[in-house]
Amino acid sequence: MEIIQVVGLGLVTTFLILVIKEQKPVFAFLLATFVGIIIFISLAAKLAEVIGVLQNLATQARVNNLFLETILKIIGIAYIAEFGAQVTRDAGQGSIASKIELAGKVLIMVMAIPIITVIIETIVQILPA
Amino acid sequence: MNVIEWLGDWLKQIILLILIATFMDLLLPNHTMERYVKLVMGLLIILAILSPIFNLLQKDLNLSSLAFTTDRSTDAKTLAPIDQIKQNSEKLKTAQNTLIQEQTEQAMEQMIQEQIAQKFPVEVMETNVTTQMSPEHVTRIKQIRLVARMKDAHSPDSGDGMRSPQPIMPVHVNVGEEQPASTRTEKPSQQAGLVRSIIDDLKRTWNLSSEQIQVRLEPVL
Numbered sequence: 519m520e521i522i523q524v525v526g527l528g529l530v531t532t533f534l535i536l537v538i539k540e541q542k543p544v545f546a547f548l549l550a551t552f553v554g555i556i557i558f559i560s561l562a563a564k565l566a567e568v569i570g571v572l573q574n575l576a577t578q579a580r581v582n583n584l585f586l587e588t589i590l591k592i593i594g595i596a597y598i599a600e601f602g603a604q605v606t607r608d609a610g611q612g613s614i615a616s617k618i619e620l621a622g623k624v625l626i627m628v629m630a631i632p633i634i635t636v637i638i639e640t641i642v643q644i645l646p647a
Numbered sequence: 648m649n650v651i652e653w654l655g656d657w658l659k660q661i662i663l664l665i666l667i668a669t670f671m672d673l674l675l676p677n678h679t680m681e682r683y684v685k686l687v688m689g690l691l692i693i694l695a696i697l698s699p700i701f702n703l704l705q706k707d708l709n710l711s712s713l714a715f716t717t718d719r720s721t722d723a724k725t726l727a728p729i730d731q732i733k734q735n736s737e738k739l740k741t742a743q744n745t746l747i748q749e750q751t752e753q754a755m756e757q758m759i760q761e762q763i764a765q766k767f768p769v770e771v772m773e774t775n776v777t778t779q780m781s782p783e784h785v786t787r788i789k790q791i792r793l794v795a796r797m798k799d800a801h802s803p804d805s806g807d808g809m810r811s812p813q814p815i816m817p818v819h820v821n822v823g824e825e826q827p828a829s830t831r832t833e834k835p836s837q838q839a840g841l842v843r844s845i846i847d848d849l850k851r852t853w854n855l856s857s858e859q860i861q862v863r864l865e866p867v868l
Contacts, residue, residue: 565674568674572667572670575663575667576663576667579656579659579662579663580656580659580660581659581660581663581664581695582660582694582695582698585664585691585694585695586667588687588691589667589668589671589688589691592671592684592687593671593674593675596675596680596684599680600680619679619680622680623679623680623683626680626683626684626687627686627687629687630686630687630690633687633690633691633694634690636694636701637690637693637694637697640697640700640701640704643704644700644704
């Protein structure tokens with residue numbers, strides 16, 4: 519049911535933007551951003567449910583907390599970076615969008631650093647000195 | 648059972664992690680992030696697969712600290728009732744000592760019984776050896792009490808003293824009063840001789856003084 523709401527909101531916004539764009543392109547952009555944030559927030563609640571289910575499963579299976587934390591952080595970083603990049607790209611700032619994406623990539627790699635260190639330490643410990 | 652359980656846990660972890668990874672791949676909004684996310688997820692899965700080895704290594708490190716902490720905790724716990732522990736140990740020691748004493752006493756009694764029964768014409772009724780623990784934890788014989796009875800098989804030797812006077816008695820009517828007396832004294836003297844020789848023997852074999860040995864010889868029934 520919610521998909522209809524979201525699509526309806528999107529369609530209405532698109533028509534409005536098409537109308538406004540001729541007169542006030544700035545408002546058109548603001549409207550697009552605003553609607554984008556609303557859709558994102560409405561989906562965030564659903565996403566929270568999904569993440570909650572994943573978390574539940576993980577705790578039931580006694581998955582290491584570190585893994586789950588890292589995964590959730592990666593999802594969050596990916597989503598937020600994606601959203602920001604798209605908004606900026608909509609505003610015609612492709613370069614800033616790519617910078618935001620770069621930041622997202624770097625942060626995801628930073629997430630990987632403790633894991634890589636743990637693995638390398640383990641391997642070094644296993645290997646005879 | 649434990650191993651299977653542990654294996655199940657491990658596999659569950661890996662399977663769930665892979666499931667979440669694929670799910671995340673679907674959730675990911677942009678393909679630009681995909682490679683990075685895939686790399687991190689791959690590392691996570693490797694970590695999950697390696698986790699038993701990792702645990703092993705970590706446990707090795709933890710063992711010393713664990714031992715350390717438990718040592719400290721036990722120290723703290725045992726500090727209070729250490730007197731009690733000492734008391735208990737004393738109790739146990741004394742109990743053990745008494746047990747050893749009893750056993751040595753029994754063994755000695757048996758030895759003495761056999762020895763006396765072999766050497767002398769007596770039947771050993773009862774032997775009682777009391778030992779004493781010296782401060783240096785050396786058991787010493789304190790006293791030997793021995794109750795023996797003249798044997799019937801050898802009674803001719805001693806019994807003659809009883810029977811021989813009887814035929815004499817009717818002969819000397821006047822001295823009849825003396826003679827039984829003499830036989831009575833003769834028999835005790837014989838008994839005393841036997842007792843003395845038993846005592847001497849015990850003294851020699853066990854290296855004791857005569858006050859430590861009590862021998863009572865009962866007459867033949």
